[in-house]
Amino acid sequence: MRPQPPPKRPLNMQTIDLTEVGLRETNKTLHAQSADTNQTAWEIVNPRGSHAIACGLDAPIEVTVKGSTGYYCGGMNQQATVNIHGSAGPGTGENIMSGKIVIEGDASQYLGATGHGGLIVVKGNASSRCGISMKGVNIVVQGNIGHMSAFMGQSGNLVVCGDAGDALGDSCYEARFFVRGTVKSLGADCEKKEMRPEHLEILKGLLDEAGFDADPSEFTRYGSARNLYNFDVDNAAAY
C-alpha cells in the first residue's frame, strides 16, 4: 500500500466554499446536522461578507468562517460554536439562545441583540448597541464598545475589557455590565454598583471562558438603579 499524504486538517473537517455552494445550500447542510452527528467540524471559506451565514444552527457542531461576515451571522444560534476569522457585520449572534460565537476581529452594531443565552466573545472592538435588549446572553469584548450598548438590557452579562461609549445600559433591567476601562457616560437609570464576591466569581468565569487574561478586580460593575421600573411622573425628565 502506498503511503497516504498527511491530512491538511482534521479528518472530519468538512469545507464549504460559500461562493460555490451558495448560502441556501450551506445553511441547509448545517441545519441538517443532528445532535449526534459525527461531522462536528465545519469550515466555510469565501464568505465575502455574506449575510445570514450559519444562522439558526441547532446542533453541537463547530463552524469556522474563514473571513468576514455580513449581517446576522450565527443568528438565533443554539448549541453550536461559530468562529468568525475576520470581522462580523451588524446583528451577529442576534437572539442567540445557547452555544458560542467567537469573533477574531471587530463586531459591528447590535452584537448579540436580544440574545437569550450562550456566549459571544469579541477579540477586537464591538460597535454601538452591543447587547441591545439582551435577555440572558453573556458577551465578552476584549476591546472597546460603542454608544447605547445594552440599551434595555434585561439579563445576562456584558464584559468590556476596554472602554464603553456613551449611554451605557440605558433603561436597563437586570443585566450586569463589567467595564475595566472608562465609561463615557451612563444611560438613564444605569448606575455604578458594588462589586461583591459573587460578581467577581461570575466575571472571572466569563473571562476564563473567553480566554482573556484580565484581573477581575480591575473592573467596575454597573446595572439598573431600578428607579424607572414603575412609571412615576417625577422621573419623566429622565427622557
Place this chain on the structure above:
Amino acid sequence: MNKHDEKGIPHTTPRQSATFTQDVNSDIRRAAATGIYDIRGGGAKRKVPSFDDLLFMGASISRYPLEGYREKCETSVTIGGLHAENPIELDIPITIAGMSFGALSGPAKEALGRGASAAGTSTTTGDGGMTPEERGHSNKLVYQYLPSRYGMNPDDLRKADAIEIVVGQGAKPGGGGMLLGQKISDRVAHMRNLPKGIDQRSACRHPDWTGPDDLEIKILELREITGWKVPIYVKVAGARPYYDTTLAIKAGADAVVLDGMQGGTAATQDVFIEHVGQPTLAIIRPAVQALQDLGMHRKVQLILSGGIRTGADVAKAMALGADAVAIGTAALIALGDNDPKWEAEYNALGTTAGAYDDWHEGKDPAGITTQDPELMKRFDPIEGGRRLRNYLKVMTLEAQTIARACGKNHLHNLEPEDLVALTMEAAAMAKVPLAGTDWYPGKPGTGF
C-alpha cells in the same frame, strides 16, 4: 334650576362648550390629578370616515346576481405563495390579528385558536411569545416577530405556519407598548424574562435593523432559519401606506398586513391612539396602488385590519383590493369582552359595558384581558371558541350574501366598481363615486 335671577331677569340656557366638552374636561381633571397621561387599550374611538360610508350597488339589468345558498360563492384565500414553500391556505379571508399572551389570558388565546381553527382560519401570536395553548389549538398560527422580542425563540419560530414581522400597528404607528406591573404575573414575567410586577415597555423599533434595506436582510435571515418554508408577512400601521407597502414588497415580503387607526392595542397612550395614524378606509387604496404599480397585486397578499366588524366590512375591504382582513377587537367582543352581563362590575370600575378599555389594568370582569386567576375562571375557552367560530361564520355568510348580490362567485371578485360612497370624504379615500354621481374628489381628468 332657577330660570330667573333675583331681579326677575331670565338666565340664558347653560351652554356646554364644543371645545371644552365634558369628555375633554374629564381628561384635564384626570391629568391634573395624576400627572400621567391616560393609558388604555383598544383603537381610535373618534368618528372617522369608514366602511359605513360606502354602499354596494348590487345587481341590476347590466349585472346579474347569483342565487343565495344555491350558486357557489368561494371564500378561500392563499397567503404567501410568492416565496414560501408552504403558503397558508385559509377557508375564509378573515384572520385573527396578533394579540399577546400577557395582554390576554392563556384560556383566551386558546379560545381564539379553537374558534379560528373551527372556522378555517389563522390566529396570530403577540408581544409575549407563543404559548402551548395557542399552538395546540390553532391549525394555522402566525408568529409575530416584534421589536421587543419577548419570548422570541427559534424553536417557536420553526413551529409557526407563517412569520409576521411587526413594524407598526394602527393604534400607535411609531409607538411601543406598555404592560403595567399588575399584569406581569409569574408566567408573563418568565416568558418575557423580566422581574415580576414592573412596568414592561415594548420597544418601538427593532433592535437589530432599521430601514428597508436592513429589512430585506432580516427577511433573508428568517427565511434561512426556517428553510424558506413559511410565508413572511410584514405588518405596518396605516401611516404611509403607499411607500410602506412598496418597501415591504421590495424587501421581499410575501404579504403585507396593513392596520388602520381603529385597530386596537393592548395598551398605549390615549393621545397616541386618537391622534396618530390614518383611518382604515384611507389606507387601502394607496396600498393597493403600490401593489398594482409593482405588478404584485394578488401575488403579494394584502391583509387589512382596523375596525373590521361585519361581513359588509369584509366585502368592502375586498372590493377595494384586500386579499383578506384581520380582526382583533371584534374577536374579543365575540369571546365576551365588554358584555353587558358584567355591567355592575364595569360600573364599579367607573365605566360601562362597551366602553371598558382599561385592559392593561388586568381587572377585566369578562376574564379575557387579565392574568388574575380568579377572573380568568369566568372565561370558558371551549364556549369562547364556539362563539368566535359562529361569529366568523356569520361574517363570512354576510360577505357572501353581498358578493352574490353583486354577481360574484368569489369574494375576491368584488371590485371598486361595485361601490358608491355616501360622503365626499369616503369617495375621495376609497376612490369610488359619490352616490348619485360618476365623480369622486381627485378623479383623474375632472380638474380637482
